[in-house]
Amino acid sequence: MRLRFLWALAALPLAACTVPVRPAVQTPTHASSAELAAAIAADARKAEHESDPHIRAELARAARRDADTCIAAAPQAVACLFSRGVALGLEAREHPALAGAILNDMLATLARAETVDPAYDDAGPARVQALVWIRAPGWPLGPGDPERGLAAAERAAALRPEYPPNWLAVAEAQAKTGAAADARASYARARELATQLPDSPERAEWLNEAAQGLSHLR
Numbered sequence: 001m002r003l004r005f006l007w008a009l010a011a012l013p014l015a016a017c018t019v020p021v022r023p024a025v026q027t028p029t030h031a032s033s034a035e036l037a038a039a040i041a042a043d044a045r046k047a048e049h050e051s052d053p054h055i056r057a058e059l060a061r062a063a064r065r066d067a068d069t070c071i072a073a074a075p076q077a078v079a080c081l082f083s084r085g086v087a088l089g090l091e092a093r094e095h096p097a098l099a100g101a102i103l104n105d106m107l108a109t110l111a112r113a114e115t116v117d118p119a120y121d122d123a124g125p126a127r128v129q130a131l132v133w134i135r136a137p138g139w140p141l142g143p144g145d146p147e148r149g150l151a152a153a154e155r156a157a158a159l160r161p162e163y164p165p166n167w168l169a170v171a172e173a174q175a176k177t178g179a180a181a182d183a184r185a186s187y188a189r190a191r192e193l194a195t196q197l198p199d200s201p202e203r204a205e206w207l208n209e210a211a212q213g214l215s216h217l218r
Contacts, residue, residue: 036070037079039063044086053094060094063087078120081113085128100142103132107143114155122163123156130156130169134176146176164194164206171213180217187213 031039043063050056067087070080088106092099107129114125133149136142150173157166171186191210197203 031066031069033070033074033077033079036066037083039066040070040083040086044090047090047093056090057094060087060090063090076116078113078117078125081109081116082120082124082128085110085113085125089128089132103136103143107132118155118159123159123166126152126159127156127166127169130173134169134173146173149173150177162193164190164197164210167193168206168209168213171210175213175217184214184217187217 040063043059043066047056047059047063050059063083064087067080067084070077071084074080085106088102088109092102092106095102110125110129110132113120114129118125130149130152133143133145133152136144138144150170153166153169153173156163157170160166167186167190171183171190174180174183174186187210191207191214194203194206194210
């Protein structure tokens with residue numbers, strides 16, 4: 001999963017959306033945790049590519065509604081916790097005046113998800129925490145903390161070293177903390193891993209991010 005949000009709230013990895021953007025639809029009653037998580041991910045993909053603020057707001061509301069339903073039914077399920085983090089990211093984008101508090105809630109929810117199952121979504125809980133810490137403003141405007149972001153990204157990469165976005169997160173954190181040489185090596189590793197994967201929109205996105213990261217370090 002890879003999302004791009006305000007403040008590069010763009011923390012939540014989602015594949016590029018290749019279907020026409022539509023307003024959110026009502027999730028079926030009595031949906032399972034997996035179905036609710038899938039609905040939230042679909043709303044996030046649509047929001048990532050949506051320019052109409054009204055539709056984005058509708059998608060954020062739908063994602064939060066499904067996340068609340070999921071948490072109420074299974075408060076310790078990693079799919080529900082992680083998806084709530086995604087939903088909070090959408091909500092923070094739509095409510096910038098409240099974004100600092102929402103992001104703190106997002107980080108706490110993702111930390112709980114990491115405790116339940118750190119490997120979920122290819123180490124997604126740690127990776128998404130990392131990107132929020134790396135990209136959000138620091139105190140007093142937000143929870144940004146590049147050093148904590150680097151530590152979280154390194155946890156993700158250690159757990160799922162074969163997944164390119166984990167190394168992209170490590171590289172971004174290293175660049176943000178001034179370790180340019182290390183960042184170049186991590187971007188190169190992400191690029192190498194991505195080139196070994198079958199062609200897909202995600203692979204193209206990861207290769208592009210690695211190339212952009214390397215170009216900024218020259």
